[in-house]
Amino acid sequence: MAAVPLPSVPIPFEAAADALRPGFTPRAWDSGPPVATARFGLWVFLASEAFFFAGLLAAYIVLRGAAGTWSLPLDRGLGVVFTALLAACSLAAGLGARCLTTGARAAGSRWILVAAAFGAAFVALQVHEWQHLLQSGFTPRASLAAACFYVLTGAHGLHVLAGVVWLAVAGFAARREGARTLPAELAVLYQHFVDAVWVVLFLILYLLP
Amino acid sequence: MSPTTHSAAGAAHQRGWLRTWVFSTDHKVVGIQYLVASASMLLFGGLLAMAMRWQLAWPWTEMPILGKLLFPATGRVISPAFYTSLFTMHGTAMVFFAILPLLTGAFGNFLIPLLVGAPDMAFPRLNAASFWILLLAMGLFLAGFFVEGGAASAGWTSYPPLATLPSAAPGSGAGQTLWLLAIVVSGVASILNALNAVVTVVKMRVPGLTWMRLPLTVWGLFVAAVLQLAALPVLTAGGVLQLADRWIGSAFYTPMGLMVNQFAPDTAGATGGVPLLWQHLFWFYSHPAVYVMVLPAMGMVSDILSVNARKPVFGYRPMVWAIAAIAGLGLIVWGHHMFTSGMGLEIGRAFMISTMMIALPSAVKTFNWVATIWGGRIRLTAAMCFALGFVALFVIGGLSGIWLAATPVDVYLHDTMLVVAHFHYIVFGGTVMAVFGALHHWFPKMTGRALSETLGRVHCFGTFVALNCVFLPMHQLGIAGMIRRTADPNVYALYQHLEPLNRFVTWSAFALGAWQLLFLVNVVWSLRSGIRVGRNPWQASTLEWEAPSPPGHGNFDRDLVVECGPYEYGDAVGTNDWRPQAKRT
Amino acid sequence: MRHLAAAAIVLLSAAVIVFFALSPGQGWWLPPAASTIAQPIDALFDGILITATVGFVVVMALLAWAVWRGARPRADRARTVHGHLGLELGWTAAIGAVLVTVALAQLPTWAALRDPAAMPAGGATATVLAQQFAWRFGHAGDDGVLGTADDIETASELVLPAGEPVLLTLRSRDVIHSFFVPALRVKQDVVPGRAIPLWFTIKEPGTYELVCAELCGLGHHAMAGRVRALSRDEYDAWLALQSRARLSTGSEDRR
Ligand code: HEA
Ligand code: HEA
């Protein structure tokens, strides 16, 4: 087997590397859709996140279908409060994003910090609810329903926590003149998603049983 | 984006070795990091396979040299418990830490920006992060060998309750916990990686590079990334539930009233859990995952075939549609892994039919490959040899899949060695052959030097022969009823006459393993003294060949404008027999 | 080079076919069929084998030929062909038809295996209890009812009547196992928390090995058992003997 005995086209292995064109700065092109790359990336990420929660919910449905009894001694009133908190959070975040896009930095970042506060309140309240339930003997090993409750709210709660941190950091950073506002806007988008997920959890955990 | 007037190697002088090769965010460096890490895992998984083969040929006999190092405790003999860990870790290492990262990580990172004319991935830092997260996952995975009870031992499929109850198997203690963590963490890495791939392909194509002008390699990698984004989170969810069962005492997968090793597991669920739930969540991901392990390979093979046949890919659009169809159907066939789990009549029917249908797009691709080289001017480069090998072996692996898809036949063949034969033909005969081919094809672009063609062909033919000797007889073993995951086939009178076959397979496996070292030799030798190449050693038309070899930071040193499809070869494309995608300026 | 490449493909195909052709003679093939369901299953197996062989030979022949012709040295260029709609539609339709046919062919047998309507009523029944790493079986005692105090219990050997449909109920005590009798072509996972029915008809009296097919721990490879098929009268005699033995010894091995 000689070097490379090739038919029609011999491979010009040795082809001299033609001179590089010095001082050229390669460009990154944008082939649409007309949104910031980072924002588009977040969309894709959230789609993937949606599948994560879909997986958990599918498991919830299967387990619930298999189980004989299914009791969740949850306080609906509290559930409403949770929902209200996250609604407020989304609202404030949305306003903040609006302000940022219209250039009102100070107001924007203030609203976003308010949103972060609401989110923080949600997490704090949830921790409190957990403590209460655990003391009342409603532990993960008590029943499948309980276990599902803790996994679902736990997974969601961690997402809220992440959102809060992101909102706080990005919202604070956005106030400085000349700072990029996109991170804050993305944090807001993410928070909207997390809040939307809560609505589903509220439905299946607090309302339906 | 810094100027591109220096190659990665040149960059070393300016930015220091560490920042160039270790803490770099350049997609090419990250890709090569992925390549080294996952190739090492391939090697490691291969070594585990050698140990398994030893056991299956000469059960409970002292292993010559390695035995002393590996299992002094059990008198140089593989213990039953260790055998279960062996195939569990082999399968996991190969699927999650070798093949998936090789395709989506190594080639995905290295090729996607080059093939779409982008200076880098969309999110370079995220990209680098994904590699380090994967490395962490690999660490957790390997740590399993050193914890009490040994590595996970419930199979790469980790079915509960065997996997979830520490009392059920030694490896189901700390080992299984580490296994789960490794899977979840590597999942995070894969998601970031897939995210990057999708965004890069959608947002960063150079002007003129429309969707229907993308090389099939990009299509394969892109669709594989989409599959990852859709299916992987579901496995993560399942993994979270398994971790919950271990950590917070829930009983998602543990039914009531079990007696394991004389005592009941302390998961006092008021209502018992559902073991089959895990199987659904696992296969909802792991079936698509097998297509993630083949779609990019198919794409790269299509490119290699076309370039070296000096002829356009036959039926480009059907090829793209086939990729899409495989991915789409791939999401609704997972049940074919569970035909014997007590699945109902209608559901079984539905899963069988969808599974049969998924053979159709694969068949279309096969015939298009043949038509692509039909009447071509074939250059039998090493890459081409591997690509041809891929087609031949994929067909064998695919056809045995039809047996398995047929529910009544699968009732007999399920969990026999035929299943093992089936997927090794596709995964080693197919994907790994494609990976070797792709390495020969793109190594010049990665390093500026070509791998030795002669050594490459020798390696190819040897591997081709050896792996057939390894995996062909496995069909017979399975048809004769020999179950998989058995540490000693001779326990059953039924299997004793299969011993010669098992021994033959093992000898062949040793040959196969040893032969792979040729490749390592080739890599090492070529890195130092391989032929230096120009930008386009294969006279290929896709964009990566516009860049210097190896491309500097930022890849390209001129603005590219694409004016034609990726496969313009033959007599009707201009003065040469090939026409570059990028307009000549 | 091209000789090698084309030869490799041809030799591979030849090797595959020859090896498959020789295997039955070596006993490296489906074990002798001992149940009524075995015939249709083996027939489907052969049907797919033939279909696949045809597909395989066609593809390999075309592949080898394309390499052989294409790789010979020549100066001219290949024709720039981008595709051919007719061909694409043609082979899509052809393979599609083949696959649909294959799929439909499976349905009756699948129904015979799984359709609750096909479940034998009355007739012989027994319970199977799988555990790490042993099989235990239960037959109805004199009262003819399963799960009562006078049940007959056996371990590792399941005695059944030949020539008539039998209905088993599979339970597991710990992890997932799988009830696999190669000669009978039946395999059913035994899933803890569920009682899964399994039915078949053994043709001839005889002893058939029972294999655990689902990984169930470090003893999985050794979780062996037997199915012993007797003629109806022998079976009745055996039952009677067992119950008498139970009464005389009064053995109470409840779990
Ligand atoms: C890259 C990996 C890969 C790929 C591509 C495939 C492809 C296919 N697989 Fe495979 N499979 C695995 C990896 C893969 N598989 C793994 C890892 C397992 C085991 C997991 C475990 O349990 O550990 C498995 C297990 C598995 C099972 C479960 C077996 C069991 O456990 O009982 C089934 C059942 O339906 C199946 C079917 C198929 C089918 C129908 C295809 C089809 O896509 C194949 C289609 C291709 C062709 C058909 C060939 C080309 C076509 C022609 C040449 C035209 C002529 C064809 C005809 C005339 C029919 N596979
Ligand atoms: C996905 C990829 C993959 C690959 C490539 C392999 C490769 C091999 N496998 Fe693997 N195998 C699996 C996936 C894979 N396997 C899975 C998922 C299972 C099921 C596990 C379970 O049951 O839970 C399994 C199970 C399995 C069994 C069944 C065990 C049992 O059920 O009891 C056996 C038995 O022979 C086996 C053997 C082999 C052999 C001999 C190879 C040989 O091909 C190995 C030869 C390769 C090498 C020696 C390394 C070569 C690599 C290099 C030299 C590095 C090259 C560098 C670059 C590429 C850059 N494997």
Ligand code: CUA
């Ligand atoms: Cu019981 Cu395997």
Ligand SMILES: [Cu+2]
């Ligand atoms: Cu599958």
